[in-house]
Amino acid sequence: MTTVPGAPEHTHLAGRTASAGTWTAVGIAGQRGLSLLSTIVLARLLLPGAYGLFGMAMVFMAAANSLRDLGTGSALIQRKEFSPDLASTIFWVNGLFGLCGAAILSALAPLAARLYRDPAVIPVLVVLSVSFFLGNLSAVHQAVLMRGLAFRQIALIQLGASLVSTVLAICLAFGGAGVWSLVISLVLESAIMTALFWMITPWRPTRHFDYAELRGVTSYSINLVGSRALTYVISNLDKALIGRYLGAVALGYYSLAHGLMMYPVYNIAWTVNRVVFPAFSQIQDDDERFRRAYLRILAATAALGFPLMLGMLVTADVLVLACFGAAWLPMVPVLMILAPAGLVQSASTTTTIVFTAKGRTSLLFRLVLAEAGLSVLGYVVGLRWGVIGVATGCAVVHVLWGFPRFVYASRLIGLPVAEVFRAMWAPLRDAAVMCAAVLVARVALASIGVAAPWLRLGVMTIAGVAVYTLLVLWTRPSFVREVLQLMPLGHLAWVRRLAAPSRG
Numbered sequence: 001m002t003t004v005p006g007a008p009e010h011t012h013l014a015g016r017t018a019s020a021g022t023w024t025a026v027g028i029a030g031q032r033g034l035s036l037l038s039t040i041v042l043a044r045l046l047l048p049g050a051y052g053l054f055g056m057a058m059v060f061m062a063a064a065n066s067l068r069d070l071g072t073g074s075a076l077i078q079r080k081e082f083s084p085d086l087a088s089t090i091f092w093v094n095g096l097f098g099l100c101g102a103a104i105l106s107a108l109a110p111l112a113a114r115l116y117r118d119p120a121v122i123p124v125l126v127v128l129s130v131s132f133f134l135g136n137l138s139a140v141h142q143a144v145l146m147r148g149l150a151f152r153q154i155a156l157i158q159l160g161a162s163l164v165s166t167v168l169a170i171c172l173a174f175g176g177a178g179v180w181s182l183v184i185s186l187v188l189e190s191a192i193m194t195a196l197f198w199m200i201t202p203w204r205p206t207r208h209f210d211y212a213e214l215r216g217v218t219s220y221s222i223n224l225v226g227s228r229a230l231t232y233v234i235s236n237l238d239k240a241l242i243g244r245y246l247g248a249v250a251l252g253y254y255s256l257a258h259g260l261m262m263y264p265v266y267n268i269a270w271t272v273n274r275v276v277f278p279a280f281s282q283i284q285d286d287d288e289r290f291r292r293a294y295l296r297i298l299a300a301t302a303a304l305g306f307p308l309m310l311g312m313l314v315t316a317d318v319l320v321l322a323c324f325g326a327a328w329l330p331m332v333p334v335l336m337i338l339a340p341a342g343l344v345q346s347a348s349t350t351t352t353i354v355f356t357a358k359g360r361t362s363l364l365f366r367l368v369l370a371e372a373g374l375s376v377l378g379y380v381v382g383l384r385w386g387v388i389g390v391a392t393g394c395a396v397v398h399v400l401w402g403f404p405r406f407v408y409a410s411r412l413i414g415l416p417v418a419e420v421f422r423a424m425w426a427p428l429r430d431a432a433v434m435c436a437a438v439l440v441a442r443v444a445l446a447s448i449g450v451a452a453p454w455l456r457l458g459v460m461t462i463a464g465v466a467v468y469t470l471l472v473l474w475t476r477p478s479f480v481r482e483v484l485q486l487m488p489l490g491h492l493a494w495v496r497r498l499a500a501p502s503r504g
Helices: 011-047 048-066 069-080 085-116 121-137 140-147 153-172 179-202 211-245 246-260 261-280 285-316 314-324 326-348 349-356 361-412 417-447 452-476 477-486 492-501
Strands: none
Touching: 011 048, 011 153, 011 179, 048 085, 048 121, 048 179, 048 211, 048 417, 069 085, 069 121, 069 140, 069 211, 069 261, 069 349, 085 121, 085 140, 085 211, 121 140, 121 179, 140 153, 140 179, 140 261, 153 179, 211 246, 211 361, 246 261, 246 326, 246 361, 246 477, 261 326, 261 349, 285 314, 285 326, 285 349, 285 452, 314 361, 314 452, 326 361, 326 417, 361 417, 417 452
16 A cells, blocks of 8 residues: 555645635636537537437436446545555456446447437437546546645646637537537547546556455445436436426426526535545544534535525526526526525535545435435425426425435534534525625615616625625634635735734
8 A cells, every 4th residue: 555646645635625626616617618608609500409419418428427437436535545456456447337338328329319219319429428438547547636636737637628629619510510519529528638637647557456455445436326326316307207297398497497506516515525525535534623624614615505595596586587588487486496405405415525535435325315215206296286396396305305414424423413503504694694685685776666687686696795795704704714814825915914813
């Protein structure tokens, strides 16, 4: 056993994790921006049918990607010591699984064609399956970088690959490649990322294959990938049921509302989990340090997610009018029902760090399995009342199931559950006051006859952000100081002055 080059030392763990978070945020923002640019440009160059054909194939690709690397990358990160023998073994397992997965996706292509009644999806899915194989070839290299908190390199690699693939997609679309502009650019993006991960990572696989090492992580990996697969089912079964029994229009309203509800989960909670997981794995045996770190992470996640979801709740109709137009107004009640679920999920998703860093993925799997069963029940029962019923079933299950997740995660690290809810109370309180301020601004705008949705949304957003920021600065100065001191900009004079304790 040995430590991997670049593994984080405990004395610098907080600062390196904060830097990793900053680079991850930069990477995500850059990829989102490139995706938006690509969508805007390609929407003018491609026919809707091209996007539809691509979307058909991506349903199968998304299911396969939920199983990518079989959880072995996380198992490698979670290990206290880095084992080159285990890394090489996992590499060969991932390579074989990627090859088999690509073959299975290709074999399923005719089934997809019959399902969608469009034979054109066959070659699209066959070519896209190559990206699954390529992604698995660099899973261990990415895990090695993540273990060393080298998120700067990861972010630059992902941004560079996204930039090249975006330019290629636009050029191919200009040349009349149609759906293949989307397909080829995605495969190229996977190829570039794999090549760059191999170039940047100092580790190289050997021909060694250790069955004993592999057996040591099998339980961890199988339970983790099972949890991911069940999460995929939970996230997509409601849409499948609505599409099957309520029609495309109802599905359109629900899908967009659900996507907005999951925004803080996708972009805040899961990003935080990805960044801090390697650091938490380093301190997995130090429960006292683990408890303190987890409460900070939970408080920071709640501070971002709670105001976002409560703000969405009180501005739902104006938000929809301003961003999507009057045709989308029927989704407003759906969005308002789902917003509380997004609030709870943004916080409860952080418990995944505890289960995975502590090596208790079997407990995580059982919790997700129970959640999946309740979700199916909620969706099926809710269908009787249409899309509103399904949304209500979804919200009830996710809100109620947050409590057991916190209870079991807290027990693993000896943390009183009351401490967990105390960490979330201040963000919830400040977000509630912010909502009151937004409602006051809304009434004021109505009284002076401001009708433009975009102007109303802008003013309410500014009012909410201003009030929430002032509340945090006033009621939680220690929290603000801690965040500022951890930021990579902490060496700057203005940050040091702002983070300094008040003398008043």
